[in-house]
Amino acid sequence: MKQMFIYEPALCCETGLCGVSVDPELLRISTVANNLKKNGVTLQRYNLNNFPQEFVSNAEINKLINDDGVEALPATVVDGKIVKTKAYPTNGEIVMWLNIPADYLVEKTDNSGGCCGSGKKSCC
Numbered sequence: 001m002k003q004m005f006i007y008e009p010a011l012c013c014e015t016g017l018c019g020v021s022v023d024p025e026l027l028r029i030s031t032v033a034n035n036l037k038k039n040g041v042t043l044q045r046y047n048l049n050n051f052p053q054e055f056v057s058n059a060e061i062n063k064l065i066n067d068d069g070v071e072a073l074p075a076t077v078v079d080g081k082i083v084k085t086k087a088y089p090t091n092g093e094i095v096m097w098l099n100i101p102a103d104y105l106v107e108k109t110d111n112s113g114g115c116c117g118s119g120k121k122s123c124c
Helices: 022-039 052-057 060-067 091-097
Strands: 003-010 043-046 075-078 082-084
Touching: 003 091, 022 043, 022 091, 052 082, 060 075, 060 082, 075 091, 082 091
Parallel strands: 003 043
Antiparallel strands: 003 075, 075 082
């Protein structure tokens, strides 16, 4: 299985739910990462605040930041190669680069009747 890493700028949180406004891109990428994990696929994210050593130890990312500054972040790395900078990957790019089904990115719901169960007349 291919490996994907996203190197992010310094953030107070990775979900996008902190601060005065919600960042929809951070919320999307967090949701995608969680859904991938449920399907056995790891999308590793490194926030500059929390994992500075990862930015130093990855030669490609280190060179990117030295050449272009932190404005190049977020940067996406697949199998050791930088494939995108300055923006998070789209869902289509993630599917293509990891060679996975698109439904891995969305949460699967249980349509068996919810709390009522299948075929029950009364509900919760």
